[in-house]
Amino acid sequence: MRVSLFITCYNDSLFPETGKAVVSLLERLGHEVEFRPKQTCCGQMHWNTGYLREAVPIVRHFVDVYRDAETIVIPSSSCVSMMRDHYLKAAESVGDAHLADEIHALLPRVFEFSEFLVKKLGLEDVGASYPHKVTYHASCHSERSLHLGDIPIRLLKNVRGLDLLPIQNIEECCGFGGTFAIKNADVSSAMLADKVRSVLNTGAEVCTAVDNSCLMHLYGSLHRQRTFVRTAHIAEILASGGDHASQSEAGRQ
Amino acid sequence: MSATSPQWSARDFPTAAKDLLADSQIRKNVQHATNVIQAKRAKVVGELTDWGELREDGAQIRAHTLKHLDHYLAQFEGNCTRAGGQVHWARDAAEANQIILDLLQQHAAKEVIKIKTMTSEEIGLNKYLEAAGIRPYETDLAELIIQLGRDKPSHFVVPALHKNRQQVREIFERELHLPGLGDRPEDLATAARTYLREKFLRIKIAISGGNFMIADTGGVCIVESEGNGRMCLTLPDVLISLIGIEKVVPSFKDLEVFLQTLPRSATGERMNPYNSTWSGVHPGDGPKEFHVVLLDNGRSPILADKEARQTLQCIRCGACLNACPVYHQTGGHAYESVYAGPIGAILTPQLHSMKEGRSLPYASSLCGACYEVCPVKINIPEVLIHLRGKVVREDQETLSGKLGLWNIGMQAAAFLFADSRRFALAQQAGQIGQKVLVSKNGFIEWLPLMLGGWSQTRDLRAMPAQSFREWWAKEKAPHLGNGGPPHVSTSGSNASPAARQPAESKPAKESRDV
Amino acid sequence: MSDSSAARAAILESIRTSLGAQSTPAQIAEEYAALPRDYKRSSTLDSSALLDLFQNRLEEYDAGVYRTTSAQIAATIAGIVESRKRHSLAIPEGVPTAWLPQEIRFEDATSFDAYRLDAVEGVLTGCTVAIAETGSMVLQNATAQGPRILSLVPDYHLCVVFADQVVETVPEAFERLRATDSVPTTFISGPSATADIEMTRIKGVHGPRFLDVVLVL
Ligand code: SF4
Numbered sequence: 012m013r014v015s016l017f018i019t020c021y022n023d024s025l026f027p028e029t030g031k032a033v034v035s036l037l038e039r040l041g042h043e044v045e046f047r048p049k050q051t052c053c054g055q056m057h058w059n060t061g062y063l064r065e066a067v068p069i070v071r072h073f074v075d076v077y078r079d080a081e082t083i084v085i086p087s088s089s090c091v092s093m094m095r096d097h098y099l100k101a102a103e104s105v106g107d108a109h110l111a112d113e114i115h116a117l118l119p120r121v122f123e124f125s126e127f128l129v130k131k132l133g134l135e136d137v138g139a140s141y142p143h144k145v146t147y148h149a150s151c152h153s154e155r156s157l158h159l160g161d162i163p164i165r166l167l168k169n170v171r172g173l174d175l176l177p178i179q180n181i182e183e184c185c186g187f188g189g190t191f192a193i194k195n196a197d198v199s200s201a202m203l204a205d206k207v208r209s210v211l212n213t214g215a216e217v218c219t220a221v222d223n224s225c226l227m228h229l230y231g232s233l234h235r236q237r238t239f240v241r242t243a244h245i246a247e248i249l250a251s252g253g254d255h256a257s258q259s260e261a262g263r264q
Numbered sequence: 265m266s267a268t269s270p271q272w273s274a275r276d277f278p279t280a281a282k283d284l285l286a287d288s289q290i291r292k293n294v295q296h297a298t299n300v301i302q303a304k305r306a307k308v309v310g311e312l313t314d315w316g317e318l319r320e321d322g323a324q325i326r327a328h329t330l331k332h333l334d335h336y337l338a339q340f341e342g343n344c345t346r347a348g349g350q351v352h353w354a355r356d357a358a359e360a361n362q363i364i365l366d367l368l369q370q371h372a373a374k375e376v377i378k379i380k381t382m383t384s385e386e387i388g389l390n391k392y393l394e395a396a397g398i399r400p401y402e403t404d405l406a407e408l409i410i411q412l413g414r415d416k417p418s419h420f421v422v423p424a425l426h427k428n429r430q431q432v433r434e435i436f437e438r439e440l441h442l443p444g445l446g447d448r449p450e451d452l453a454t455a456a457r458t459y460l461r462e463k464f465l466r467i468k469i470a471i472s473g474g475n476f477m478i479a480d481t482g483g484v485c486i487v488e489s490e491g492n493g494r495m496c497l498t499l500p501d502v503l504i505s506l507i508g509i510e511k512v513v514p515s516f517k518d519l520e521v522f523l524q525t526l527p528r529s530a531t532g533e534r535m536n537p538y539n540s541t542w543s544g545v546h547p548g549d550g551p552k553e554f555h556v557v558l559l560d561n562g563r564s565p566i567l568a569d570k571e572a573r574q575t576l577q578c579i580r581c582g583a584c585l586n587a588c589p590v591y592h593q594t595g596g597h598a599y600e601s602v603y604a605g606p607i608g609a610i611l612t613p614q615l616h617s618m619k620e621g622r623s624l625p626y627a628s629s630l631c632g633a634c635y636e637v638c639p640v641k642i643n644i645p646e647v648l649i650h651l652r653g654k655v656v657r658e659d660q661e662t663l664s665g666k667l668g669l670w671n672i673g674m675q676a677a678a679f680l681f682a683d684s685r686r687f688a689l690a691q692q693a694g695q696i697g698q699k700v701l702v703s704k705n706g707f708i709e710w711l712p713l714m715l716g717g718w719s720q721t722r723d724l725r726a727m728p729a730q731s732f733r734e735w736w737a738k739e740k741a742p743h744l745g746n747g748g749p750p751h752v753s754t755s756g757s758n759a760s761p762a763a764r765q766p767a768e769s770k771p772a773k774e775s776r777d778v
Numbered sequence: 779m780s781d782s783s784a785a786r787a788a789i790l791e792s793i794r795t796s797l798g799a800q801s802t803p804a805q806i807a808e809e810y811a812a813l814p815r816d817y818k819r820s821s822t823l824d825s826s827a828l829l830d831l832f833q834n835r836l837e838e839y840d841a842g843v844y845r846t847t848s849a850q851i852a853a854t855i856a857g858i859v860e861s862r863k864r865h866s867l868a869i870p871e872g873v874p875t876a877w878l879p880q881e882i883r884f885e886d887a888t889s890f891d892a893y894r895l896d897a898v899e900g901v902l903t904g905c906t907v908a909i910a911e912t913g914s915m916v917l918q919n920a921t922a923q924g925p926r927i928l929s930l931v932p933d934y935h936l937c938v939v940f941a942d943q944v945v946e947t948v949p950e951a952f953e954r955l956r957a958t959d960s961v962p963t964t965f966i967s968g969p970s971a972t973a974d975i976e977m978t979r980i981k982g983v984h985g986p987r988f989l990d991v992v993l994v995l
Pocket of ligand 1 (some may be wrong): 478531575578579580581582583584607634637638639640641642
């Protein structure tokens, strides 16, 4: 399959290793990955902060870049939810019926990364190995917009050596919320403190999620507090140690 | 017809929240109560196999009613009047207060008993009556705690949720002169029973709110637990119900939906102990005189906004407060409005034509927990964003808004995102420019201006030296000839490792098609 | 008294302005009739499972449930009242004499005011319909049920429910209430309670603190 990677603006700038992991894993699984250098951002930051008018050209830009893409994979559930929940509204807000039609046509080809693996490719075991204690935080958009449910957990359970530790209040917000973390910094910090406590209580070495935005937020505090807990996007875990026997097994046709 | 609220105090949410965050007792009480209530709700909601249908159908009934609100209000008025009730209309708080005061004075009332009603809080009725020499007695246990403690409600279903039993005991002991009162909830409930029973039997006029007005019977429905509601509805000679105009349902039959979803959402019970419905005046049963005061106070203009109209679908179950991670941290007082939590964050500013409460639409991380639990499917995050849009647009029309840091920053970002070359240049500028901020450990521990809120409690990992797009251009694109834009791609054989610790990935030895 | 007709006109006008296009009553009725009603509206349980569910729900509210037959109603009531250490009960108009055991004193409370009712030891009533899924009895101003005040002011309420009055779901109950939808109606689900202090449900605030149900098979 030919997969178009939309890396997202913040992964591009801050978390290139996530993108590399996505590329590495998809290629390991035999897919062709393309990167369209014209891509920028999904428009979520503007939209969610209330800069609705300003978000529309960014939405249009995304559609321009990906109009003809076969399959678009995005390692960020919140950007996918921006597209699924708000793109049509953005088009409608400027009365652009043509853009709305294009969005309609495009959305069925847009996948969040873990969703792509499980729902589109039908995989739960991607042959990874990652011998660490890991806990999984269900980000808000993955849980309540994309309804990923246990998709990421199923993927993690199939990783060799990975010890998945359950976390309390798995689906409660970490307090990031984009510009919320700045506009309501104190409340956001209090929410974060609760989440960090839950993470530390698991005894995990690594906290993972399908969104680097939450992980950046969590790690901001984990690092400030000088804990030894790290964060890693789920793609980085799934791309790890791809030489496992069963993966080679699966690879033989 | 924008709302007038005598009690409005205009601190913005972040400022008010700061005080509440510093009050560890309130936070503990709020977190305890919301945890209990949420667990109960989840259990009884989980029991119903048709919860999804009840939500959807309930939402549609409410949306339909709002779409024809004039029709259903007129129908309610006609049927209520035919049944012996009297219907009054109040454009704003001042008119509602005046109507109620007139009625009380007509009956020479010096005292009045009250059922918990948020509309009365909304119009500041108690203060108004006290100023006119009439003493209102709150009879709902939580409202009594608030009234005796000279406090404000922090939750519209459980107004005293921010108080624990010891605090309630102290208030009762002091205000009801009950030295040595115990702090078991039973002791406290008994104290309230004794104190209020005398009032119920003696005072002949009562004020209530209303959960639903029923258009086809002209009836009113009140949902409660303690029986104080029933006391106020049935014992006095005169009953005055102050109800927001949006609280109408077309038919008695529609209650079969809401009497399932409301109790389960509000208190996590399959059914609350008492629901009362009645129409007008019934000889030999209940008050001889029944008045309904229909309150607009900023509601009717909300109907004009098709996206935000759903705000008025609310049946005030409070589930969105209990589910909200922001509310968990601050409790209700930080919203500085009768209507706290997610619904308050969208309702309050709209009631005030967006002139007050402008920081409230931002008091949310947009986590979506409110929408998920709402029994009438109000898409609160969507409305929050919509209202943020209004705030931004209005701000941009002022000079200070236009020149504000947020606006400039957002405009600049929009400019960069419009073109990938600009964006890439900005990335490079960032990689270099950030150097003044990055500490020796590779993290940013201090940020300037409005970004400073982040760095108070959080470090920020510095931008890596190479962005993903730079890596791709260098490592992947060359394998495809010059990788010529617009689209470059690679396939399995020449993958390179992804390399952040602890993630270690090795190139695949084999690949397959799926 | 203040005349609110100007306010009435202004509010309705404001609503209409906000809503824009108007529909005729016929269109509105049609639209209403077409609203989806996909929630559960009928029973799935057989009668014995239904009564078990009803009993179980009531007991969770801490109400007493006593099963009996129509021939044994009076005897059962006598036993319950005695175990509650009460000797007399108030009753509404129309309670069948077959319910009333000799050894207990019954007072017709039709003309009792609130003070008088406050002094009685308890009240005996029937009901219009009962709901198993929620453990509710629905009382209306009707024969053997009386005005609302009756089941409210006394500290003890004993309610007689016949098996054929019990439905499984809330919508089924509303179906049965349809003909009397304007009559004063009270849904009673357990003894009076509050959860206002630390979200703990505590029994007995202002309504009856004790509730027993005679379930007649
Ligand atoms: S918005 Fe929904 S969840 Fe919140 S109080 Fe209203 S009905 Fe309940």
